[in-house]
Each structure stands twice: as structure tokens, then as C-alpha cells.
Amino acid sequence: MTQQSLIIPTVLASFVASTAQANIEVPIAYLEMEVERPPVLTNLDPIPDDLGRMGAALGLADNATTGGFMGHDYSLSDLVVPLGEDWLEAARAVLADHRIVVVNAPTDALLALADLPEAEGALIFNASAESEALREEECRANVLHTMPSYAMRADALMQFLVTRRWSDLVMITGQRPADLEFATALRHSATKFGARIRAEKDWDTDSDMRRNIGQEFPVFTQDFPGHHVLLVADEAGDFGPYLEFNAWEPRPVAGSAGARPDAWSDRVEAYGAAQLQLRFKRLAERPMGAVDYAAWAAVRSVGEAVTRLNSNDAGAIRDYLLGDAFELAAFKGAAITYRDWNGQMRQPMPVATRTALVAMTPMPGFLHEVSTLDTLGRDRLETACRAFD
Amino acid sequence: MIRNTVSAFALSALMATPAMAQEVWISNERDNTISIIDVPTMEVVETIKVGARPRGIMFSHDYSVAYLCASDDSTIQVIDVATRQILHNLPSGENPETFALHPDNRHIWISNEDDNITSVLDVVDRVIVAQIPVGVEPEGKAINHAGTIAITTSETTNMAHWIDTETHAIFHNSLVGSRPRHAEFTSDDARLFVSAEIGGGLHVFDTGTFEELAEIRFEIPDVHPHDVQPVGFRLTEDMTRAYVALGPANRIAVVDIESYEVLGYHLVGRRVWHMAMSDDEKLLFTTNGVSGDVTIIDLERGEPVRTVKVGRFPWGAAYRPAER
Numbered sequence: 001m002t003q004q005s006l007i008i009p010t011v012l013a014s015f016v017a018s019t020a021q022a023n024i025e026v027p028i029a030y031l032e033m034e035v036e037r038p039p040v041l042t043n044l045d046p047i048p049d050d051l052g053r054m055g056a057a058l059g060l061a062d063n064a065t066t067g068g069f070m071g072h073d074y075s076l077s078d079l080v081v082p083l084g085e086d087w088l089e090a091a092r093a094v095l096a097d098h099r100i101v102v103v104n105a106p107t108d109a110l111l112a113l114a115d116l117p118e119a120e121g122a123l124i125f126n127a128s129a130e131s132e133a134l135r136e137e138e139c140r141a142n143v144l145h146t147m148p149s150y151a152m153r154a155d156a157l158m159q160f161l162v163t164r165r166w167s168d169l170v171m172i173t174g175q176r177p178a179d180l181e182f183a184t185a186l187r188h189s190a191t192k193f194g195a196r197i198r199a200e201k202d203w204d205t206d207s208d209m210r211r212n213i214g215q216e217f218p219v220f221t222q223d224f225p226g227h228h229v230l231l232v233a234d235e236a237g238d239f240g241p242y243l244e245f246n247a248w249e250p251r252p253v254a255g256s257a258g259a260r261p262d263a264w265s266d267r268v269e270a271y272g273a274a275q276l277q278l279r280f281k282r283l284a285e286r287p288m289g290a291v292d293y294a295a296w297a298a299v300r301s302v303g304e305a306v307t308r309l310n311s312n313d314a315g316a317i318r319d320y321l322l323g324d325a326f327e328l329a330a331f332k333g334a335a336i337t338y339r340d341w342n343g344q345m346r347q348p349m350p351v352a353t354r355t356a357l358v359a360m361t362p363m364p365g366f367l368h369e370v371s372t373l374d375t376l377g378r379d380r381l382e383t384a385c386r387a388f389d
Numbered sequence: 390m391i392r393n394t395v396s397a398f399a400l401s402a403l404m405a406t407p408a409m410a411q412e413v414w415i416s417n418e419r420d421n422t423i424s425i426i427d428v429p430t431m432e433v434v435e436t437i438k439v440g441a442r443p444r445g446i447m448f449s450h451d452y453s454v455a456y457l458c459a460s461d462d463s464t465i466q467v468i469d470v471a472t473r474q475i476l477h478n479l480p481s482g483e484n485p486e487t488f489a490l491h492p493d494n495r496h497i498w499i500s501n502e503d504d505n506i507t508s509v510l511d512v513v514d515r516v517i518v519a520q521i522p523v524g525v526e527p528e529g530k531a532i533n534h535a536g537t538i539a540i541t542t543s544e545t546t547n548m549a550h551w552i553d554t555e556t557h558a559i560f561h562n563s564l565v566g567s568r569p570r571h572a573e574f575t576s577d578d579a580r581l582f583v584s585a586e587i588g589g590g591l592h593v594f595d596t597g598t599f600e601e602l603a604e605i606r607f608e609i610p611d612v613h614p615h616d617v618q619p620v621g622f623r624l625t626e627d628m629t630r631a632y633v634a635l636g637p638a639n640r641i642a643v644v645d646i647e648s649y650e651v652l653g654y655h656l657v658g659r660r661v662w663h664m665a666m667s668d669d670e671k672l673l674f675t676t677n678g679v680s681g682d683v684t685i686i687d688l689e690r691g692e693p694v695r696t697v698k699v700g701r702f703p704w705g706a707a708y709r710p711a712e713r
Contacts, residue, residue: 066546329568329587
């Protein structure tokens, strides 16, 4: 008994001897709102229950290893608020003893949380919501976004299409809010990069097409004008996956299905990503998704800041993340940083199919005076965000 | 008796031809092969089939065998230099990426990148004698010439861990820029160099005080700073120069390591990872991952002189001098 209590501190001391800091505790919360998922045509690809949560867990494991050498003690408490339960009550409880919170929730829920008095001075990471308003008119000084916006995803895809000179496009849009918002972003991107959406159609039928896709889609797409690529805005993955090979014209599909721009793809393996993918698979027993990546990046950003600052103060961490000194190696080929005008994480983005990486964006040749990563999404001069001034 | 002598002589003459000349061995990460470049002719003279995802490669101090990290087979392969045959596989721990050979010519220190571990392998008894927990994604390995200090760099933890080779205890951790890839000691063991791929710098530490003496930065006209990613490097014996591979910047930087000034850049193939240097320090051989070739730089003339096509994604390079 006495011997044990003697030995343990000695071993610990040998780990931290060189850095010789007092132990700093870094409690991080992962807070998720359970949402109702719309029904989709296929039941083959269920959305994992732990999407996002496992990304945060891996980030914690990565941080904890570093923390072991630094005398920094990271912990992660996760909470999923079930459907119908009081989100804000849960948020208040979490904020009462956590100053750093990674949130996986829709835009409205995130904003309500960020506006709580308890959230003042806290550091909140948005790891899932892609809405543009959240980064612009509705931006909040206490919220950083590790998930890219719809505009960033649309720009990533459009840079690729324009690079290939596939500038004549048509688009099919689903009728859910996310579909409409992504479609808006794709239209804006097409204009920005000089592509042309020659025609659009809305997909609003609710028929189950498992038996008659082959009849339905060719007819639906028959009157599209000539195009290089068929865009699809169908964020829930309802009908989009069935468009390839079932449209009237044999054209590649891109957008929500086909070649999809996203924060992450399990097809990324360069830039050391193979190691991240493997670590994640070992932990979660499934491939890493975009929300996992965003949650991982949030937790790792905190870890990197704490390592360099030797402090667990949420305000100091926020300022460091938004400053010039911060950079995080994040397995996408370029260091990730944060835009100091709206808290959005700058990041390369893969465009990938289900089987292979198509391209890593930004594409070569899209130049920028500050960072080529700022060719993706709204730039400083275009921003409507004033909370960071 | 006489006949025996003659045939033995003939045999040794035959064997000597490939074994005599200087060679550079290149591990091809996506081809599971080693390309052997004959230095005098600057041509690939042989391709050896090896295990899965070959990366780190080096020779024993007597140049009798080559050691190879067959990462995805989780083994260190031992290859006979004279016959090019794989002699046997050594235990390595999971997914060995890089390694360093202790001056005792017996212990190999290995980075097990998926397990956050540095393994110490005894090549005589063919056993792992120690496993040391380090940071996330251990990569760069270096052992000082005195054999007393081993360094492991952890890519995600962003540290160089200083390990006592006797006790296997970590006695210091140095924070460096993001994604440290490679480490080397100067020939007098007084300084340690560490490259940071995403951080973009080459860090220099005093091995006595652990104090950071310098961070060398690279600014290349018309190359975006994102693309300047230092990976492998070599220091000259006389401690005047460092040659630094800059990844997607497709260049080798030449650095004066007395003044820490960058003297210039050599344009090489695409995504340059690692390199080997000839023993007279006149030639540098760089592995260009994306273009699948090796650039040979004449360091006296100060220019690349030859590009040699090798296998897919050449990763590591090791130089073997001519037999004397």
C-alpha cells in the first residue's frame, strides 16, 4: 500500500519531469441533440448512432497521450439529449461545469445554446451544422465551426468541375431545407467559378422507387439540356444515390451523391490519413464520417492550444485558435487554422465517391493572397459576421 | 584442389561484380519492392520483391545486410546484400515505419506508428527487448553517435522524446512544430535537428541543455507556404550543411548549419520524402514519392544531374559504399 503510493508518483514524475508543469485539468463536453432522420429510399446505409461522438472520443485519446507528457489531464463527458427532452436544460447543466463544449445539433439548437447566459465566455464548437447564416448574420463570438459550411462544400466541388472544364451543369434538388440550402450554395458557387447551371428540377415525389428506378429517372431527366455533370442536392441521401446510371444522359453525378465534397471521407489516405482512419476504425468499429472528423478536429484543436499555452482557460484557448500562431496537422495535407472573422475552421476538403478519392481541394491554381484555403467559402471581404470584430 | 581454387575464384569474381560498386537502395511504398540503383551508371540494376508497404530502409554498420520496415506486414526484413535474398523476418511490433540502428550494430529502435510505441529490437536474439510508450504516431528515429540517447518524434503529439538507451526511460520531451517527421544528431552529438512537416520548420536543439537554438524556415519564391513541408534531411559529417527534403514544394533546401541560413534550393521530382548521401558527400539521392523517381544531385556542381525512374511511391533511401 505504502509502496504503491510511492511508486506511482515516481513513474508519473519521470514522464513529466522535463516539462515540470503542475497538472492542468481540461474537461471537454460533447453535447448532441438527437434528431429525427427523414426516411430514405434505401435502408442499407443506416447513420451510426455514435456519429460525432466517436470522433470526439478519438480526439480525446490523441490529446490524452500528449497530455501524459505535459501534465495535462483531458477528460470528455458526452451527453445525447433524446428526442422530446429539454435541450436547453441539458445545455445549462453541461455549461455549468464545462467551459469547452463540442456540439452536434441543428442550427437553431446550437444558437439557443450559444445565447444562454451560461454560455458567455464558453468556447463552443459547431461540429455538425452547415448552414451559412450560422457563420454570417447569425454568427456568435463564442462559437467556432469545425464543420465546413454548405458554401465551402459547394466551392470545393465547383473548383474541381471547373478545373476539369465540366462547366455545363444541370441540377436536381430535393425539397428538404438542407437540400434547398445546399442547392443555393451550388448556384452561388457556379456563378463564382464561372460554371453554368443550365436547368434545374425539383424532386418532390415521395414514391418508393426500389422497384422502378430504372423507369422513373430516365424519364424525369430526359428533357435536361446538354450537360457535363448532373448535380444533386439531396443531403439525406434519399434519391441521389440512384441517379448514377439511371439518368437519360450518361453523365457523372456530383453533389450530395456521386462525387461528394465533404469535411472528410473514409477514402482519404494520403497525408498520413491512413493512420487516422485506422485509429478511428479500431475505436469505433466503423469508418470515420464528416461529423466524426469535425468533432475530432474540435477536440484536437483544444489539445493543441492547451499544449502550446499550458493553460485551460477557454478565453485564452479561443484567442489562441483565432491567432496566427495556431496550426493543427489534420491529415488533409495542409495545416488547419481558424478564420478570425467568423470562427470557421479553414481546411482542405476531399471530393470523393463511395469507392475512391476524386480530388483534394482547393484545386491547384485557385490562388489567394492570404491562404488558398480561403478560396473555399465566403471570404473576409464578403462576410456579414460582425461578432468577431 | 586446383580445380576447386579456380572455381572458387571464378565464383567470387562473379559475385564481386554486383557487390563491389556503390549502390543506393530505394523502398517503393506502393509497389512492395526495393529498387537498387548502381551509383556509377546511375541506373536501376535490380528490383527485389519485399513485404507489404516497405518504408524505412537502412544498412547494418558493416553493410552486410539491409534492414527494411515492411510496415503492413508488421515486420523488419533482413536482406543479404551480396545475394539480394531476404534472409529472415524480425519481430518489430505493429506497423513499423522508421527505425535507427544503435552503434552497437545489434539494437534497432523502431517507431510503431499505430501503437504509440517505440520498440527496441535485438537483431542477434531476434526479440523485442523493450517497448516504450511515446506520443501519438511515432515517426522519426535517431540515435546519437555515442549510443546513449534515442529520439522518437511523435507526429500528432508534436514532440521529440529523448530516451535513455540504457534505462529506456524518457528523460525529456521537446515540443516542436506540427507533425515532426525526422531527427538527426550532428556528428559531434552536440545538436539535434528535427523537421516539422506541417509546422514547416527545421528545429535545432542543444543536446546538453535541451534549449532550442534555432528554427530554420524556408521561403521559396512562387511556392505557397502550405506546400513547404520539411520531411527527411541529412547533415554532413563536417557539420557545415543540411540537405532538407521539402515534400510538395518539390525541392531540396541547402542549409548552412553554422549560421542556420538557407543557401539555396534544388528542384527535384514531385513530393520529395527522404534521401541518401554518398559517403564522400558528393551525391544526394532523393525519393520523390508522387513522381515515382529518384533525383540524383551532384553536390559539388550544385545541381541535379539525373532522374532515375524507380517503383511506385519511393519512400526510403539507403546508400552502400563500394567494397574496399
